[in-house]
Amino acid sequence: MKKIVDVSLPIGPVHPVFKEPCRIKCVTNGEYVTSAELELGYVKKGIERIMVGRPWQEVMFLAERVCGICSVIHNYVCIEGMERINDIPVPDRAEYLRVVLNELDRIQSHLLANYSYCYTIEHETLAMYLLNLRETAMDALELITGARVTCSYIIPGGVRFDLTPEKENTLRGMLDHIDSELTRFVHMFKGGSMIALRSKDVGMFTREEAIESHSVGPTARASNLDNDCRLFHPIYKKLEFKSILLDDGDNYSRIMLRFLEIFQSTKLIRSCLAQMEPGIIRGGGIIGEGTSKWSGEAPRGELTYEISTDEFGRVKKISIRTPSIMNIEACVHYMLKGVDSAADVTSTYISSDPCIACNER
Amino acid sequence: MVTFLYENDLREMKLIILSSPLHEVTLKILCEKYGVRRQILRKKLMDLFDMSLLENIPARYEVWEKEQTETDQSIEHAFGASLITRQIPLLTEDEMNSIIQQTNDKISAGYDKIPAISEGMTMIREVLSS
Amino acid sequence: MKAVQDLKNAVRSRSIHVCYVNVGSCNGCDIEILACLAPRYDIEQYGIYVHNNPREADILLITGGFSPQWEDKLKMVWDKIPEPKAAIAIGNCPISGCVFNREGTYLDPPVSKHIPISAEVPGCPPRPTEILAAVLSLAPVIFKDYERKDE
Numbered sequence: 248m249k250k251i252v253d254v255s256l257p258i259g260p261v262h263p264v265f266k267e268p269c270r271i272k273c274v275t276n277g278e279y280v281t282s283a284e285l286e287l288g289y290v291k292k293g294i295e296r297i298m299v300g301r302p303w304q305e306v307m308f309l310a311e312r313v314c315g316i317c318s319v320i321h322n323y324v325c326i327e328g329m330e331r332i333n334d335i336p337v338p339d340r341a342e343y344l345r346v347v348l349n350e351l352d353r354i355q356s357h358l359l360a361n362y363s364y365c366y367t368i369e370h371e372t373l374a375m376y377l378l379n380l381r382e383t384a385m386d387a388l389e390l391i392t393g394a395r396v397t398c399s400y401i402i403p404g405g406v407r408f409d410l411t412p413e414k415e416n417t418l419r420g421m422l423d424h425i426d427s428e429l430t431r432f433v434h435m436f437k438g439g440s441m442i443a444l445r446s447k448d449v450g451m452f453t454r455e456e457a458i459e460s461h462s463v464g465p466t467a468r469a470s471n472l473d474n475d476c477r478l479f480h481p482i483y484k485k486l487e488f489k490s491i492l493l494d495d496g497d498n499y500s501r502i503m504l505r506f507l508e509i510f511q512s513t514k515l516i517r518s519c520l521a522q523m524e525p526g527i528i529r530g531g532g533i534i535g536e537g538t539s540k541w542s543g544e545a546p547r548g549e550l551t552y553e554i555s556t557d558e559f560g561r562v563k564k565i566s567i568r569t570p571s572i573m574n575i576e577a578c579v580h581y582m583l584k585g586v587d588s589a590a591d592v593t594s595t596y597i598s599s600d601p602c603i604a605c606n607e608r
Numbered sequence: 609m610v611t612f613l614y615e616n617d618l619r620e621m622k623l624i625i626l627s628s629p630l631h632e633v634t635l636k637i638l639c640e641k642y643g644v645r646r647q648i649l650r651k652k653l654m655d656l657f658d659m660s661l662l663e664n665i666p667a668r669y670e671v672w673e674k675e676q677t678e679t680d681q682s683i684e685h686a687f688g689a690s691l692i693t694r695q696i697p698l699l700t701e702d703e704m705n706s707i708i709q710q711t712n713d714k715i716s717a718g719y720d721k722i723p724a725i726s727e728g729m730t731m732i733r734e735v736l737s738s
Numbered sequence: 739m740k741a742v743q744d745l746k747n748a749v750r751s752r753s754i755h756v757c758y759v760n761v762g763s764c765n766g767c768d769i770e771i772l773a774c775l776a777p778r779y780d781i782e783q784y785g786i787y788v789h790n791n792p793r794e795a796d797i798l799l800i801t802g803g804f805s806p807q808w809e810d811k812l813k814m815v816w817d818k819i820p821e822p823k824a825a826i827a828i829g830n831c832p833i834s835g836c837v838f839n840r841e842g843t844y845l846d847p848p849v850s851k852h853i854p855i856s857a858e859v860p861g862c863p864p865r866p867t868e869i870l871a872a873v874l875s876l877a878p879v880i881f882k883d884y885e886r887k888d889e
Contacts, residue, residue, distance in 0.1 A: 382778045
């Protein structure tokens, strides 16, 4: 729809701070943003339509390619959903290995999100530190699965590779490295007045707005709305998972929450490694007819797969609800409203960790 | 006269968003609730909403669904007032309030509740198809 | 004019500005390009700078199979890049469409239908080192003695 306004500030689709193409149209009064709109459609792939009619062996690889940043969780939720159709049992060790991989993926995704934020507010030093630390997490992923981005590690009835004791030791070393380095960076972020002050009270997002727009993940948890799917997941219950909540709802608390969740993830991985017992990792299983709906906690929030298959395990109908759909909407319609300057528009937008590829599928 | 530099016709992309499986389900429920034809509702949605809000329609509907209780007998509940003004803002607050006001007046004037609500629904339908 | 050309060659070999455009990928290739920026790979030691601004770019990195929304816009981005310029396709998608080139898709690969592609880096996604190697090996071919190519 075409609107005629005083000052309209379009940002994108190709813009130095955007990792992905999208277009934000801000209606501004001076530099004060009164409302904003988002234009998508630059990366629409129609992946749900491609999946229909294909066997599960193909769909599990397609699911990974919905989003390249959080590919592990797409694989995880898709496979767990399919396992629910036929009640395929999963060995204990495989369950723990899945959690290890999922948390490593969360670490790298959160580090990337915080890198983007620091890069957007032009604090390149901290950004580069964080991006370098992310390589450690990527190395850990590669160590376990053999690939950096599209791992396809999780399969129905287990995982593909075991974690040998030598690799486990290396992984522990990497986790210690991440913890010690990140403590330093968090201190830099907290103490650096140029960084922290620039982020506080910018892009306010209240709890009521979070409920109204059904926002999920760190974006909602920074506004004190707890809807972490890991609370209901059987294996996370064994690990005594508790979600972290902050209640300011500004850019600072969103970034801070991601930092805290990285520490939590390394702790979860350590307790997984401690609880894990040697055993088989792959039970096998074939998917038959049925429907299921399953949610999991992606780095950005709740991810839901609704799958229905026919007797040969071909997908009849699939619908994917990714966390970015809710978070980007919340960001554009609630956080950007009332932002004071054009420089804060991009930083607020990046602070909600948008992923357009997820959003459009 | 304001001319936009890169303004494109977005209707095609918006229709693609509205034809995803989750949207089909939600739109079907909305159409049945308000008795509008699907194409008319789609047109209204495409005119009013930007693309991120269109993507978020199923999630927002779910929020409203969770808030509702079975025993709620109020007129607002019957109209889904908060659904079409807050969650999926098809009507403005004023339009909705005036419809509720008129219905309330009819009921207090001795009119039966069920026909009054169905007349209110007709008013909503008129706004939706306009 | 050989001295001037030599000077130009020397400068150009140490200042390759890169712009990346995502025309419908899954993000996997984009984050591998971003990973090149990390101090681990340190793209700037080779004189490559990522600005993501077409007007000062020399090399355009394209990820993703082609989404119809880009029909006019990619051409516009390509026209804004000053000569000499080159485009590199990163990943399988711009080359063939990869997993997305099936029935039901909205994409329209390959990208070479729309703008000329000079080099292709296959992989789903390719490793950061492969992307770096591709940029470094393409740059001399395009930029060396550019003004004297017609002679």
